[in-house]
Amino acid sequence: MTGLYQIRVVGGGEFTCGGDERVLLAMERCGAGDIGVGCRGGGCGICRVKVVEGDYRTGKMSAAKVSDSDLQAGYALACRLFPAGNLVIAVE
Known part of the structure; x- marks a missing residue:
């Protein structure tokens, strides 16, 4: 993993994510559930x-x-979002 960054969800939890890891998958890996999960392929928009x-x-x-x-x-889809530093994100 390239770098390890802190991801904080406004009004939700926090989890870590590597620089080469998609934010949505990092959230799932850490057992968090703040972001909606859909296709994981950048097409459905549930994880916006x-x-x-x-x-x-x-x-x-x-x-x-x-x-x-x-x-x-x-705005971005969390399944296609890669951190380059610590992030604060808001769920739609």
Whole structure:
């Protein structure tokens, strides 16, 4: 794992996530349940979150679930969200 970062969910719990690990899978690995789980493939939108604080990168996501303007506003699908530092996220 590249780096180990703290992920805090606004109004929820906290868990750790490696820099090369998807936030949704890290949440499941740690036994947390704050983010909805759907297809895990970037298409259904159930795990949509807003990154409130922190640096990150994303993988390929459905443009129907996260538009370019959504991306600019900090929205992402947790199944395609990789932390580059500690994150604070809000669940939709």
